[in-house]
Amino acid sequence: MSPAPDHDAVxxxxxxxxxxxxxxxxxxxxxxxxxxxGDGVGGTWYWNRYPGARCDSESMYYSFSFLPDLxxxxxxxxxxxxxxxxxxxxxxxxxxxxxxxxxVFGARVTSVRFDDQAGHWTVRAxxxxxxxxxxxxxxxxxxSAANWPRFPGAGLFEGExxxxxxxxxxxxxxxxxxxxxxxxxxxGVQVLPELARQAQSVTVFQRTAQFVTPARQEPLDPRFVALxxxxxQEIRRRTKFTPGGIPIPSPVRSSxxxxxxxxxxxxxxxxxxxxxxxxxxxxxxAVTSQEANAIVAGFVRAKIGEIVTDPATAEKLKPWxxxxxTKRVPVGSDYYETYNRPNVSLVDLRQDPVEEITARxxxxxxxxxxxxxxxxxxxxxxxxxxxxxxxxxxxNGERLEDAWASGPFTYLGLMIPRFPNLxxxxxxxxxxxxxxxxVAIEQHVEWIADLLGYAREHGRETIEAEPxxxxxxxxxxxxxxxxxxxxxxxxxxxxxxxxxxxxxFLPYIGxxxxxxxxxxxxxxxxxxGVALSGPAGGLVAVAAPAEVQGTAEAGHDFGLRxxxxxxxxxx
Ligand code: NAP
Numbered sequence: 001m002s003p004a005p006d007h008d009a010v011x012x013x014x015x016x017x018x019x020x021x022x023x024x025x026x027x028x029x030x031x032x033x034x035x036x037x038g039d040g041v042g043g044t045w046y047w048n049r050y051p052g053a054r055c056d057s058e059s060m061y062y063s064f065s066f067l068p069d070l071x072x073x074x075x076x077x078x079x080x081x082x083x084x085x086x087x088x089x090x091x092x093x094x095x096x097x098x099x100x101x102x103x104v105f106g107a108r109v110t111s112v113r114f115d116d117q118a119g120h121w122t123v124r125a126x127x128x129x130x131x132x133x134x135x136x137x138x139x140x141x142x143x144s145a146a147n148w149p150r151f152p153g154a155g156l157f158e159g160e161x162x163x164x165x166x167x168x169x170x171x172x173x174x175x176x177x178x179x180x181x182x183x184x185x186x187x188g189v190q191v192l193p194e195l196a197r198q199a200q201s202v203t204v205f206q207r208t209a210q211f212v213t214p215a216r217q218e219p220l221d222p223r224f225v226a227l228x229x230x231x232x233q234e235i236r237r238r239t240k241f242t243p244g245g246i247p248i249p250s251p252v253r254s255s256x257x258x259x260x261x262x263x264x265x266x267x268x269x270x271x272x273x274x275x276x277x278x279x280x281x282x283x284x285x286a287v288t289s290q291e292a293n294a295i296v297a298g299f300v301r302a303k304i305g306e307i308v309t310d311p312a313t314a315e316k317l318k319p320w321x322x323x324x325x326t327k328r329v330p331v332g333s334d335y336y337e338t339y340n341r342p343n344v345s346l347v348d349l350r351q352d353p354v355e356e357i358t359a360r361x362x363x364x365x366x367x368x369x370x371x372x373x374x375x376x377x378x379x380x381x382x383x384x385x386x387x388x389x390x391x392x393x394x395x396n397g398e399r400l401e402d403a404w405a406s407g408p409f410t411y412l413g414l415m416i417p418r419f420p421n422l423x424x425x426x427x428x429x430x431x432x433x434x435x436x437x438x439v440a441i442e443q444h445v446e447w448i449a450d451l452l453g454y455a456r457e458h459g460r461e462t463i464e465a466e467p468x469x470x471x472x473x474x475x476x477x478x479x480x481x482x483x484x485x486x487x488x489x490x491x492x493x494x495x496x497x498x499x500x501x502x503x504x505f506l507p508y509i510g511x512x513x514x515x516x517x518x519x520x521x522x523x524x525x526x527x528x529g530v531a532l533s534g535p536a537g538g539l540v541a542v543a544a545p546a547e548v549q550g551t552a553e554a555g556h557d558f559g560l561r562x563x564x565x566x567x568x569x570x571x
Pocket of ligand 1: 054055056057143149150182183184185186187188189190205206207208328349377378379380492497
């Protein structure tokens, strides 16, 4: 008989997902170890400490729902929580729940291998750690494997180079510095105004112009906060049944149902409110109809023209390469206004591409831009990168990169055939990254923990997605995306930002409410699509009840056409 593994479960990561997963498994009586590369908790909010970093989900929504005492105590001061506030929140949660003792920090996982004989996993972090566990749960974040483009000559640069995705914890002094910023996604949009306030000059190197929405950051009115807190648990309950994890009404009318004047008034009002109210506040068909989309896109381009005083700069900032909302829409504070500062200039890399990085700056086709500091805000190998970088090997030594060579293959975004007892939180095929993420994380964690409890109760030790179920889910994820304009853009949703990455739509955009319902149905039906095997290794597949079978087939739209599938929301 093989020796028992060191732990029932290893959870990789100590952000929202890792903290809750460790907590929940401990409460359920599993022996659980958390492993985290950083020296503390926080995940995304531990690493992304760049000036201006904050969440695009509003403060009231961006927290756990299962800590009613903490939610009453926690101050809600500004509309959007800043990185230091969120990091402090997660540190507080970890201390309150006494979770730190379950984690090993400063240990970056370098391999995760399934032992077919023993039936358990070995998780290694270099020479630092080697542990065995029956279950492994990746809580590594959808946007945590940073993308550093390899520009020729980058090693020659004599100044400082920083990434927004791993900004130093100690303050970086930019006074008197000539800064170059590469990247104009959400991170670049947030960091630019801060860089411009501190540095002597900022040169922005823009590959793709974005449709940036104003955040309208502001202090929260204490009366509003009091009212919110008095109703918090009821709001949380409703939030769980929304498509995006935020309880705001979705638009009910399509652009075609409105007059030109009504459309403009609606866009103006949504723009005035900012943030999610613009992202999810115009037309029900904004990302499914070319015509509706063109109205929103034209509205934003007109706003850019009104805000940016130099006409040539305004033209470069107007996006024409993709439909509105099909790349994740950045939410910014003073982003376009910052280009009116005399110390900010813009290089359009489509007209004037980077040729090399030199000792003294960045050389584009038109000449050298002398710099003291280069800031990379160049994004992430989204959804798959943070999981594949763990170097996971499943049954018979099969590598996850090989299993996913032509795109990720999952059941519900949570399990992978031939990788038994491995679970992924907010991985590909999950709605996490197109929702207010903590709400999706809670759903994933609870579903996984319930399944582990179910297996234990039934004397089963091995839990594995069936290939047919994964094939249906994977096809369904694509089918729903294909009902929208999302696949038309070169976005990280499509893997298009990483050279060589397969072009498939990565998250599930059918809505968290629909997804939750589907997951609940599966649990209630005895987990169809999941093979459970006993200690002796005999497979015990639980048949799907008739009413559950077939609902995940490719192209089934769960009524999504009527609900305006896949509206862009903060991630
Ligand atoms: P991103 O959206 O992928 O943006 C990366 C930027 O770098 C893009 O402008 C990209 O241009 C550019 N870039 C990449 N490689 C390049 C190259 N070789 N040469 C020139 N430019 C290059 O990454 P991000 O801004 O870090 O944001 C990623 C996601 O994280 C967001 O979409 C969001 O979901 C999340 N996030 C959220 C918040 C928040 O809630 N407030 C803040 C930050 C990030 P292309 O567009 O041409 O690829």
